[in-house]
Amino acid sequence: MTKQSGRILAAVLAGLFLTGCSLFKGAEPNDPDPVDPNAGTGIEEPAGSVDPVTPPEGDPADAVDPSGTAAETPTEGQPDASANDPGAITTPELPTPVVPDPGTSSPGEDAGTGDGLHVTDIRLDKYIVAVEVGKSDMPLVTMLPSTALDVGEIWTSDDTAVASVSTWGKITGISPGECRVTVRSTDNPDVKAVVEVMVVESTDVIHVKQISLDKYETTIHVGLMDMPWVTMYPTNAKDKGEIWTSDDTAVATVDQYGRITGVGPGTCTVTVRSKDNQDVTAKITVHVKIGEDAKEPTYIDGTLIVNRTYGLPRTYNPGVSAEAKTALDELIAGASEDGLEFWVESGFRSYDQQLSLYNTYVGREGKDAADRYSARPGHSEHQSGLAFDLNSFDDNFDQTPEGKWLAAHAWEYGFTLRYPKDKEDITGFMYEPWHVRYIGKTLAQKLHDSGQVLEEYFDITSVYAD
Ligand SMILES: [Zn+2]
Numbered sequence: 001m002t003k004q005s006g007r008i009l010a011a012v013l014a015g016l017f018l019t020g021c022s023l024f025k026g027a028e029p030n031d032p033d034p035v036d037p038n039a040g041t042g043i044e045e046p047a048g049s050v051d052p053v054t055p056p057e058g059d060p061a062d063a064v065d066p067s068g069t070a071a072e073t074p075t076e077g078q079p080d081a082s083a084n085d086p087g088a089i090t091t092p093e094l095p096t097p098v099v100p101d102p103g104t105s106s107p108g109e110d111a112g113t114g115d116g117l118h119v120t121d122i123r124l125d126k127y128i129v130a131v132e133v134g135k136s137d138m139p140l141v142t143m144l145p146s147t148a149l150d151v152g153e154i155w156t157s158d159d160t161a162v163a164s165v166s167t168w169g170k171i172t173g174i175s176p177g178e179c180r181v182t183v184r185s186t187d188n189p190d191v192k193a194v195v196e197v198m199v200v201e202s203t204d205v206i207h208v209k210q211i212s213l214d215k216y217e218t219t220i221h222v223g224l225m226d227m228p229w230v231t232m233y234p235t236n237a238k239d240k241g242e243i244w245t246s247d248d249t250a251v252a253t254v255d256q257y258g259r260i261t262g263v264g265p266g267t268c269t270v271t272v273r274s275k276d277n278q279d280v281t282a283k284i285t286v287h288v289k290i291g292e293d294a295k296e297p298t299y300i301d302g303t304l305i306v307n308r309t310y311g312l313p314r315t316y317n318p319g320v321s322a323e324a325k326t327a328l329d330e331l332i333a334g335a336s337e338d339g340l341e342f343w344v345e346s347g348f349r350s351y352d353q354q355l356s357l358y359n360t361y362v363g364r365e366g367k368d369a370a371d372r373y374s375a376r377p378g379h380s381e382h383q384s385g386l387a388f389d390l391n392s393f394d395d396n397f398d399q400t401p402e403g404k405w406l407a408a409h410a411w412e413y414g415f416t417l418r419y420p421k422d423k424e425d426i427t428g429f430m431y432e433p434w435h436v437r438y439i440g441k442t443l444a445q446k447l448h449d450s451g452q453v454l455e456e457y458f459d460i461t462s463v464y465a466d
Contacts, residue, residue, distance in 0.1 A: 116147040119185040122193040130198040130206040130234035131163065131173040138170045139195055141183060152186030163197045173199035198234065208237040208274040211282040218284060218367065219466065220252070220262040221291030224376065225359045226367040227259045228284050230272055241275030252286045259363050262288035289466065293378050300458045303439055304384050307455065307462035308428040311378035314351040321385040324438035328388055331413040340402050345434070346389040349382040373430045376464070381418060386438045398433035407433065411448035414441040418453065426455050428462035 121144040129137045143151040155165040159179035165171045171181050176199050184192040200206060214229035232240040244254040248268035254260045260270055267287050274280040294311040297304055306312055332342045349357070355377035361370035381387040390406065397403040398421075410417055416439055419432040439447070439454070447457060455462050 116145050117149050119143045119148045119151065119187045119191050120145065122183060122185060122191055124183075124193050124195065126233055126235060127194070128196045128198075128209050128233040129171060130200060130236055131171060132200055132202045132204075133173045133175060135202075136170050136172040138168075139183075141169060141193075143185060148187060150185075150187035154184040154186055154189065155181065156184075157181045157197075162199050171195065171197055173197075175199060176201055176204070206234055206237045208232045208240060208276045208280050209234060211272060211274060211280055213272070213282050213284055214366070215368075216282075216284050217287070218260070219287040219289060220260065220367065221289055221376075222262045222264060223355065224291065224367075225259055225261045225362045226286075227257070227363055228272075229366060230258060230282070232274060232280075237276060239274075239276035243273040243275050243278070244270065245273070246270045246286075251288050257363075260284075260286055261359075262286075264288060265290050291376075291378075292465065297384075300460070303443060303454070303458075304386065305454065305458070305460065306379065306381045306384050307460075308375075308379055308464045309461045312351065312383050314378065316383060317350050318348075318385040320348045321438065324386045324388075327414045327438055328436075331410065331415065334409065334413065335402070335405055338405060340405050342390050342402060342406070344388050344390060345393065346382065347387070348385045349380060351377050351383055354378070354380045354383060371464075375429070379464075381435075381437055384437075387418065388436055388438075389432070389434050390436060392434055395431060395433065403433050406436065410436050411444040412441070414438055414444045416444050416447050416454070420453060423453050423456075426462065427453055428464075 123142040123144060125140040127139075129139065131137045141153060143153075153167075153169060155167060155169050157163050157165045157171075157179055158181075159177065160174065162175055162177040162179040163171055163173055163181060165181045169183060178199070179197050181195045181197050182192050183195075184190075196209070198206070198209075210233040212231050212233070218226045218228070220226050230242060242256070242258060244256060244258050246252050246254045246260070246268055247270075248266065250264050251266040251268035252260050252262050252270065254270045258272060265288055267285060269283050270286050271281050271283045294313050297306075297312050297316055298310040299305065328344070335342050354375060358370060358374050358376055361374045364370075375381070382389075391397060391402055392400070398407060407417060415436040417433065418435050418437040419427050419429045421431040421433075424430055437454075443457075447453065450457070454460075
């Protein structure tokens with residue numbers, strides 16, 4: 001789905017048929033999640049977005065997001081009535097122009113002279129534009145390599161009766177028709193990029209001419225999801241509705257928003273088609289593998305290890321550890337003596353709760369983004385019952401009195417701050433100043449004294465098998 005349609009769909013869902021999925025993809029990171037994605041992260045969303053995550057029921061350790069999780073109704077945009085009618089088929093009216101592939105329109109950065117001083121490639125943010133007569137548009141230009149000394153541009157139009165272009169790339173519609181606008185490097189005029197320009201009357205409907213995806217191949221596990229980002233060109237096309245299909249639903253299914261779910265091992269092709277112009281498609285090859293859950297939890301010297309390398313079985317479902325909870329109560333009492341207040345935002349999460357949470361994040365932002373801050377099911381430390389997220393899912397928590405106290409004193413109660421800043425490559429997770437893991441006082445003191453995380457102390461990795 002597209003970012004813009006994401007917002008619109010979120011509005012539709014909020015008002016009409018909340019399905020709790022990736023419609024939130026367009027959300028920007030800015031307000032605390034009710035449940036830390038493993039988790040976690042400081043990723044937040046705007047107040048107007050819909051948050052589909054529901055804190056797990058019956059889990060006293062999981063607090064409800066204090067900012068409120070009720071779905072609000074965004075005001076931007078009105079749903080296109082046809083957006084939910086996959087049966088509607090429109091006949092393409094304009095001939096499809098010769099369209100350059102944005103991904104391969106020019107040689108790579110290493111092509112050409114390759115000395116880093118000369119331009120070898122020109123990239124644009126769009127290769128197809130539609131402008132009304134008298135209106136303008138201007139593609140953004142990136143000259144590569146970034147170290148090139150002369151990044152001057154030469155712009156030309158092959159039909160100035162249709163569209164003119166200024167010396168800095170501002171394309172203006174003159175009369176209805178199609179033409180090509182080319183930008184060349186002053187440094188190396190052989191290096192160029194071409195923009196297909198459609199000039200239309202203000203009353204004309206602008207149709208979709210091309211679809212591009214952020215990726216054309218993905219690998220997912222059975223039961224997990226991915227969601228490609230879609231861009232339809234020209235970006236001001238009127239109807240950017242998407243029709244998604246899978247050519248083998250025994251391998252992967254796809255919903256109307258482009259959320260692909262692995263069903264069974266194999267490879268299939270998922271296609272997105274423009275509702276407006278069904279000749280326009282993009283395809284993604286989907287490889288589905290059977291995820292291999294851990295058979296047994298992994299203990300090293302008596303310490304349970306949960307990270308990207310060491311997972312927990314789906315059946316491992318201990319709830320909050322009584323020992324960890326007792327230690328946490330002591331920590332909270334100790335902080336209270338210093339005038340500080342701690343509370344639990346998120347504690348134990350089952351495998352299935354993590355599965356749901358992970359897929360929710362994938363459905364918002366795609367798998368690549370979700371993997372950066374949300375643990376895959378079986379790989380969240382919260383499933384151990386030994387981890388707690390305290391007070392706030394905000395990176396700036398470490399600047400608060402509570403955050404500073406936690407960093408200084410957690411070890412005294414048998415906890416370690418599991419995901420420090422600067423150790424993301426080692427732990428496999430983004431910085432989480434709010435996430436503590438109970439490991440007992442002896443080991444906690446060792447980690448505190450050495451400045452190590454569990455992975456360093458035990459000399460182990462934290463990397464997904466694929
Ligand atoms: Zn956490």
